[in-house]
Amino acid sequence: MRIRSVRMYRLRLPLVRPFRTSFGTSTAREALVLRIETDDAIGWAECAADPEPLYSEEFLDSASIVITDHLLPRLLAAGDTLTAADVARTLAPVSGHPMAKHVLETAVLDAELRAAGVSFAHRLGAVRPHVRAGVSVGIAESIPVLLDEVGAAVEQGYPRIKLKIEPGWDVEPVRAVREAFGDIDLQVDANAAYDGRDIEHLARLDAFDLVLIEQPFAENDLLTHAAATRRWATPVCLDESIRDVTTARTALHLGACSIINIKPARVGGYLHAVAVHDLAVAQGVPVWCGGMLETGIGRAGNVALAALAGFTLPGDVSASQRYYAEDITEPFVLRDGGLDVPSGPGLGVEVDPSVVAHWSVETRELIGSRR
Numbered sequence: 001m002r003i004r005s006v007r008m009y010r011l012r013l014p015l016v017r018p019f020r021t022s023f024g025t026s027t028a029r030e031a032l033v034l035r036i037e038t039d040d041a042i043g044w045a046e047c048a049a050d051p052e053p054l055y056s057e058e059f060l061d062s063a064s065i066v067i068t069d070h071l072l073p074r075l076l077a078a079g080d081t082l083t084a085a086d087v088a089r090t091l092a093p094v095s096g097h098p099m100a101k102h103v104l105e106t107a108v109l110d111a112e113l114r115a116a117g118v119s120f121a122h123r124l125g126a127v128r129p130h131v132r133a134g135v136s137v138g139i140a141e142s143i144p145v146l147l148d149e150v151g152a153a154v155e156q157g158y159p160r161i162k163l164k165i166e167p168g169w170d171v172e173p174v175r176a177v178r179e180a181f182g183d184i185d186l187q188v189d190a191n192a193a194y195d196g197r198d199i200e201h202l203a204r205l206d207a208f209d210l211v212l213i214e215q216p217f218a219e220n221d222l223l224t225h226a227a228a229t230r231r232w233a234t235p236v237c238l239d240e241s242i243r244d245v246t247t248a249r250t251a252l253h254l255g256a257c258s259i260i261n262i263k264p265a266r267v268g269g270y271l272h273a274v275a276v277h278d279l280a281v282a283q284g285v286p287v288w289c290g291g292m293l294e295t296g297i298g299r300a301g302n303v304a305l306a307a308l309a310g311f312t313l314p315g316d317v318s319a320s321q322r323y324y325a326e327d328i329t330e331p332f333v334l335r336d337g338g339l340d341v342p343s344g345p346g347l348g349v350e351v352d353p354s355v356v357a358h359w360s361v362e363t364r365e366l367i368g369s370r371r
C-alpha cells in the first residue's frame with residue numbers, strides 16, 4: 001500500500017476515576033493516536049505507552065521519537081508493496097520498542113482491512129461474536145472504598161474482578177472482597193511489586209481460591225516465578241515478562257506460569273499476539289487479553305483478539321464508560337457480562353475527529369500527502 005500521510009495526535013483523556021497500581025496513580029490517560037492515510041483507506045491505532053516509563057521502559061516521548069526517526073522511515077523505504085504482514089519484519093532491525101512497533105503495524109493493518117472490507121476479528125481468527133469482560137480495580141484508599149467499587153462492578157454484571165495489589169495491600173483486601181461477595185471469579189495483579197522473599201507471605205492468598213495471581217515479581221525474574229508456581233496453589237499468570245513468543249516459550253519451559261496475559265501492545269502488535277496465543281493453545285495454556293486503559297481504537301482490536309478460541313478467561317476489556325466519560329469512538333457497552341466483537345471493516349469503530357481534536361494536546365503531520 002502507498003502511505004500518503006501520517007498524522008500523530010497526542011491525547012489527554014480524563015479518567016472517570018483515578019487508577020492506582022503498585023507503580024503509580026493515573027487521573028488521565030495520555031496516548032499517541034496515529035492516523036495513516038493510504039490510497040484506499042484510513043487506518044487508526046493508538047500507542048499504549050504512558051508518559052512515564054513505569055509499567056515498562058517505553059513511554060510516550062520515547063515512542064514518539066522511535067516512530068518518527070527510526071520506524072516510519074523504514075516503513076516508507078520498504079516501498080508501496082508493503083503489507084501489514086511485512087511490517088514486523090521491516091521494523092525488526094530496530095531493537096525493542098514493542099509499543100511503538102505495535103501502533104504502526106496496527107494502523108497499517110486497519111487501513112488494509114478497511115480497504116478490503118474485512119474485520120480485525122475475521123483476520124485474526126476470532127471464533128465468537130461476544131467476549132466476557134472483567135474489570136481491573138485499582139488500589140483503594142480503604143477497604144470500604146474498595147468494597148464499594150467492587151460492588152458496583154459486580155452489580156453491573158462483570159463476571160470477573162481483578163484487584164491490584166502491592167506490599168501492605170494484599171491479603172486483607174482479598175479477604176474482605178471474598179467475604180463480602182462470596183464465590184465471584186477473583187484474581188490479583190501485583191505489577192512486579194514483590195520479590196522472592198515474599199513467596200511465603202503471598203502463599204497466604206492460597207486460602208482465597210483466586211483464579212490467578214498476575215506478575216508478582218520482576219519482569220526478568222522467571223526463576224522466582226517458577227519457584228512460586230511450585231509453591232502456591234494459586235495459578236501464576238505472567239504479564240510484563242511475556243514480551244514475545246520466545247519469552248513465552250521460555251517461561252512455559254521453566255514452569256514460570258500456567259496462564260498468560262496477552263497484551264498486543266506489549267508483544268509488538270496483534271499478529272505477534274496471535275502467535276503467542278497459538279503457542280499457548282498448542283501447550284494447553286489458557287490465555288486472556290490484558291488492557292492498557294485503551295480508547296475505543298485499542299479496545300476494538302483487543303476485543304477482536306479476545307474472541308480467539310484460546311482466550312478462555314475474561315479479559316481486561318471493560319466497557320468504555322468504566323474509564324471515559326467521552327471516548328473518541330462510539331463506546332463499548334457491557335451486555336450479558338461482556339462486549340460485542342465489532343464486525344465492520346478493520347477495527348470496526350469510527351473515530352470522531354471532533355472528539356480527537358478536542359482532547360488533543362498536540363498534532364503532528366509526520367508525512368504529508370506530497371508523495
Ligand code: NPQ
Pocket residue numbers: 019021026029050055136189191239290291292293316
Ligand atoms: C496491567 N492494566 O494489567 C495493566 C496495568 C496498566 C487494566 O490493569 C496508565 C495508567 C496506563 C495505569 C496501563 C490493567 C496503564 C496503567 C496499564 C496500568 O498490569
Ligand code: MG
Pocket residue numbers: 189191214215239240261290
Ligand atoms: Mg498486569
